[in-house]
Amino acid sequence: MRNIKLIIEYDGTNYHGWQIQKNAVTIQEHVEKALRQLLGVQTGVTGCSRTDVGVHAYGQVAHFFTDSTIPGEKFSYALNNLLPRDIVVQKSEEVPEDFHSRYSSKGKKYRYLICNSAHQSALMRNRACHVRPELDFEQMRKAAAHFVGEHDFAAFQATGGQVRSTVREIYSMNVSRKEDKLIELEVSGNGFLYNMIRIIAGTLIYVGMGKLRESDIPGIIGGLDRTNAGKTAPAQGLYLMEIYY
Structure with a gap:
């Protein structure tokens, strides 16, 4: 075969x-x-x-x-x-016959797009999360740095995930500004929990809105309590970019 x-x-x-x-x-x-x-x-x-x-x-x-x-x-x-x-x-x-798309993978890269504007974009409505209040980009960028490294991400797993361990390593996390009022979050790591990227995105949005402080992130990670993190951001902003082998 x-x-x-x-x-x-x-x-x-x-x-x-x-x-x-x-x-x-x-x-x-x-x-x-x-x-x-x-x-x-x-x-x-x-x-x-x-x-x-x-x-x-x-x-x-x-x-x-x-x-x-x-x-x-x-x-x-x-x-x-x-x-x-x-x-x-x-x-x-x-x-090779022993290649397996899931079990042979060593990591993944995801992207999350936020349309930060007064009005929703007609063209991006199914491809980005719309946030109306102006976001503090610099605070979001600083907050993202706290996620990099190996941590127990139990606070960033949605109900329904079934895994032996909630410890994951994030290799890199970058927040950048794009055209048309888009903010891009790009994350790579050795694996991700159920809805982990969307919860991280929602938490960074809270930081950008001032509902959380950049300095709160280490405590949220260490607290292992889902209720302390932000809301799960909508699915349409999420993209699976690449899988590493």
């Missing part, structure tokens, strides 16, 4: 996340449907990250096994002819 790796970009607006569900349309469902049309047999696809409803991706990674003789690099072209226009396989390649 050959092992084929896919790098998939998608706009998550119209989907209930990556993972197949009984009564909702998902990205994985469409990819498996396209493979069934292409190969003539049901082919399961394993994705690295179970992105939630409305979350987008530039670099979701998935893999599947096949007996097909189609060259690995040609799967992207064939699948893109069968997929909806908001799901695109940016790259496909044959990889």
Whole structure:
């Protein structure tokens, strides 16, 4: 059996996340449907990250096994002819049989976009979190630095996460200003808890609004209490950028 790796970009607006569900349309469902049309047999696809409803991706990674003789690099072209226009396989390649999109990964990079303006953007309404009050960018930038390193991030996990340990290492976290009143949070680390990035984003928004101080962050991390952190920011601002192997 050959092992084929896919790098998939998608706009998550119209989907209930990556993972197949009984009564909702998902990205994985469409990819498996396209493979069934292409190969003539049901082919399961394993994705690295179970992105939630409305979350987008530039670099979701998935893999599947096949007996097909189609060259690995040609799967992207064939699948893109069968997929909806908001799901695109940016790259496909044959990889060693022991490669696993989830278990072989060593880290991920995410991006969160905040549209900080008096009025919502018509073009970014499904692609950024809208915050009306003017945010203190410098305080947000300083607060972000406290998250870098290895910590117990129990205070930044939503209910429903099932993990053995809530300790994670954040390699880098940068807050920057972009055009059109956008604020970008970019985070990379060895792994993330359920809704962790969105809770961090919500906490930084609270700092920017003055509801929390930059100096509060170490205590919130150390307190391990979810109620001390900010609200979970909306899903539409979140992007899975890259997965490290």
